[in-house]
Amino acid sequence: GDSVTQMEGPVTLSEEAFLTINCTYTATGYPSLFWYVQYPGEGLQLLLKATKADDKGSNKGFEATYRKETTSFHLEKGSVQVSDSAVYFCALLFSSGSARQLTFGSGTQLTVLP
Amino acid sequence: DSGVTQTPKHLITATGQRVTLRCSPRSGDLSVYWYQQSLDQGLQFLIQYYNGEERAKGNILERFSAQQFPDLHSELNLSSLELGDSALYFCASSVAEGRGIYGYTFGSGTRLTVV
Numbered sequence: 001g002d003s004v005t006q007m008e009g010p011v012t013l014s015e016e017a018f019l020t021i022n023c024t025y026t027a028t029g030y031p032s033l034f035w036y037v038q039y040p041g042e043g044l045q046l047l048l049k050a051t052k053a054d055d056k057g058s059n060k061g062f063e064a065t066y067r068k069e070t071t072s073f074h075l076e077k078g079s080v081q082v083s084d085s086a087v088y089f090c091a092l093l094f095s096s097g098s099a100r101q102l103t104f105g106s107g108t109q110l111t112v113l114p
Numbered sequence: 115d116s117g118v119t120q121t122p123k124h125l126i127t128a129t130g131q132r133v134t135l136r137c138s139p140r141s142g143d144l145s146v147y148w149y150q151q152s153l154d155q156g157l158q159f160l161i162q163y164y165n166g167e168e169r170a171k172g173n174i175l176e177r178f179s180a181q182q183f184p185d186l187h188s189e190l191n192l193s194s195l196e197l198g199d200s201a202l203y204f205c206a207s208s209v210a211e212g213r214g215i216y217g218y219t220f221g222s223g224t225r226l227t228v229v
Binding site: 093 | 204208220221
């Protein structure tokens, strides 16, 4: 079945460092891809999305490009801030008829130190 | 506030008991999804409802059941609770069936502790 593999955490960076969180997926067909972020004590928030190959999603300085040839959707940010500390989840959404299922990776804990 | 409301926020109950978790979707959203988040299993999809009808089932135990009511709110019923059922239960909603590009909007979750 469909699955998402995320880079193992936790990741600890200094403020203004470059961030990459790797995400690869296995799916039949052409899923939509997402990054969600979960701040402590809160639910998941959509960070960015891409719906087809070569699409680039971006939001709040984060970017990810849908790479069909490498089945990847790596998250990047050029300069992280302390406020970016959270858990990041890569996810794929596949629709089959009327059923829809959003499948998540295991999450990557990011801590940014001042 | 995401617009998806989950109650209660916290729940502590004993093994063998039954609880009901409630979710009100964002205004205009017809689909509701339930997820379980635990340390060892990560985020697991349980079930999807669309406009009152079940549409997709994930790793939902037989002891668990859900429904979506005419006003579109949903309830997740967990029975014969075990210690391993302790987790965060999230509800999410989406705009419409098949409109995958919009993603889901999540509530803040119900933390269930079984003692």
